[in-house]
Amino acid sequence: MQAGYAPAVAAGRPIDLPESLQLPLASGAPWWYWLGGRPSLDFVNTRRERWRRDVETLVTPADLVAWLSVAGLLARDGARADRRRLREAIALREAIDAAVAAAVAGAPTPAAALATIDGWLWVAGPRPHLTLGRDGAPRLGEHVGADPLRAALGALALDAARLLGDPAERERLRICAGERCSARFYDRSRPASRRWCSMRACGNAAKARRHRTRTTVPSQLPEVRA
Numbered sequence: 001m002q003a004g005y006a007p008a009v010a011a012g013r014p015i016d017l018p019e020s021l022q023l024p025l026a027s028g029a030p031w032w033y034w035l036g037g038r039p040s041l042d043f044v045n046t047r048r049e050r051w052r053r054d055v056e057t058l059v060t061p062a063d064l065v066a067w068l069s070v071a072g073l074l075a076r077d078g079a080r081a082d083r084r085r086l087r088e089a090i091a092l093r094e095a096i097d098a099a100v101a102a103a104v105a106g107a108p109t110p111a112a113a114l115a116t117i118d119g120w121l122w123v124a125g126p127r128p129h130l131t132l133g134r135d136g137a138p139r140l141g142e143h144v145g146a147d148p149l150r151a152a153l154g155a156l157a158l159d160a161a162r163l164l165g166d167p168a169e170r171e172r173l174r175i176c177a178g179e180r181c182s183a184r185f186y187d188r189s190r191p192a193s194r195r196w197c198s199m200r201a202c203g204n205a206a207k208a209r210r211h212r213t214r215t216t217v218p219s220q221l222p223e224v225r226a
């Protein structure tokens with residue numbers, strides 16, 4: 001999943017949240033943010049502006065299904081969600097975020113967060129099933145009837161577990177250094193020295209701010225990210 005992860009969205013600038021946003025949103029779909037580089041981090045970034053307005057973009061069960069579809073984890077017509085599943089998904093998301101934030105800070109992983117992520121892993125992949133064929137020979141198949149939505153959440157948990165449980169991967173977890181950004185991302189750069197979720201957005205905003213502070217008193221706050 002890691003190397004081939006390519007959300008079905010047009011590449012480009014991240015979409016800033018306007019100041020005039022009516023909160024809570026009716027649907028978060030226009031404001032999803034796809035710069036995390038890994039599905040579990042894009043998932044965490046569905047809660048935007050954690051540092052300020054705390055904008056929830058997984059508002060409805062339909063939002064959850066649509067998000068998982070764009071992320072390539074679920075066929076668009078492959079599932080329905082209900083409020084309960086949405087609550088479970090959000091609990092998983094917050095557990096991943098708690099573990100990621102702890103990893104970035106070099107702090108111990110909260111045990112409850114780890115248990116929540118681990119609790120999803122068993123639905124992450126195919127569940128092999130050995131049955132007896134009519135000819136009396138064993139047949140290897142899969143359990144049928146697995147809930148594709150649960151499987152998609154399991155895949156997110158597995159992606160997070162691979163990031164968190166491997167020291168080399170864990171070292172590449174980042175929280176954007178943008179002054180007004182809180183996006184979590186995976187640093188794929190060779191020297192592992194990326195600071196911003198997007199050079200085009202937060203990186204340039206930081207450069208512009210440095211330039212302004214050198215030349216004049218800042219009169220304008222940088223744009224809002226994540």
Ligand SMILES: [Zn+2]
Nearest residue numbers: 176181197202
């Ligand atoms: Zn950023």
